Amino acid sequence: MSTLLEVSGVSKSFDGFKAINNLSFQIGEPEMRAVIGPNGAGKTTFMDIVTGKTKPDEGTVLFGEKSQSLLKLTESQIAQAGIGRKFQRPTVFEDQSVSDNLMMALKKDRSPWAVLRFRPRREDHASVAKLADEIGLTDQLPRKAGELSHGQKQWLExxxxxAQDPRLLLVDEPAAGMTPAEREHTTDILVEAAKTRAVVVVEHDMEFVRRLNCKVTVLHEGSVLAEGTLDHVTANEKVIEVYLGR
Known part of the structure; x- marks a missing residue:
């Protein structure tokens, strides 16, 4: 498995507080990775740096076979390079149907003229149907997105x-606010997605992380504290001390 994302020696301070401290992180393609850690461990700042929302004070962030530096790119260029991010709160077009939300998200020419002239073709409808099947919303396609449950909105997002066909998907606390059945379905969606791309899941829910059945990276004070299987990291004395509580 080749390295898709390589973060090396990255640090970031906000008003003297070191949110990220000499962080190094690697993920291959395809791979699933869970990132856990106490509040203030640097999980969100890490995602902000990878997606270009925040620029680090030092270090490198390289992506793809050609080791392209993400630090020279804008947020939209990083998205176009193949990195997708899902925030905690679902952001969908509430007044549009599920079908229209997926159709609008398909990887297409985004120039204003192309958008105005866009007419869905047969393959576009086929892509939407395939996506709806992957996320378990086939029977919800005609419904307005605003009518969906919290869990369904998360799946739609x-x-x-x-739909953008990202090579790396960053997902922030997908299980928050979900019923046990919704959490299970979310696990299935992410595990399936990680068969063809890299997926990083930032999560607090240990049961959810266990079901992902993947390598876990524990962050603490902006650095990697431990890495390995969930059983390996939760048996680590330092992890027990800072995260799980004695």
Whole structure:
């Protein structure tokens, strides 16, 4: 498995507080990775740096076979390079149907003229149907997105990100506010997605992380504290001390 994303020696301070401290992180393609850690461990800042929302004070962030530096790119250029991010709160077009939300998200020419002239073709409808099947919303396609449950909106947003065909998907606390059945379905969607791309899941829910059945990276004070299977990291004395509580 070749390295897709390589973060090396990255640090970032805000008003003297070191949110990220000499962080190094690697993920291959395809791979699933869970990132856990206490509040203030640097999980969100890490995602902000990878997606270009925040520029680090030092270090390198390289992506793809050609080791392209993400630090020279804008947020939209990083998205076009193949990195998708799902925030905690679902952002969907509430007044549009599920079908229209997925159709709008398909990877297309985004120039104003192309958008105005866009007419869905047969393959576009086929892509939407395939995405809806992947996220379990086939029977919801005609419904307005605003009518969906919280969990369904989360799946729709994951579907909209998958429509962009990203090589790396960053997902922030997908299980928050979900029923046990919804959490299980979310696990299935992410595990399936990670068969063809890299997926990084930032999560607090240990049961959810266990079901992902993947390598876990523990962050603490902006650095990697431990890495390995969930059983390996939760048996680590330092992790027990800072995260799980004695």
């Amino acid at each position: 994951i579907g909209m990100l998958l």
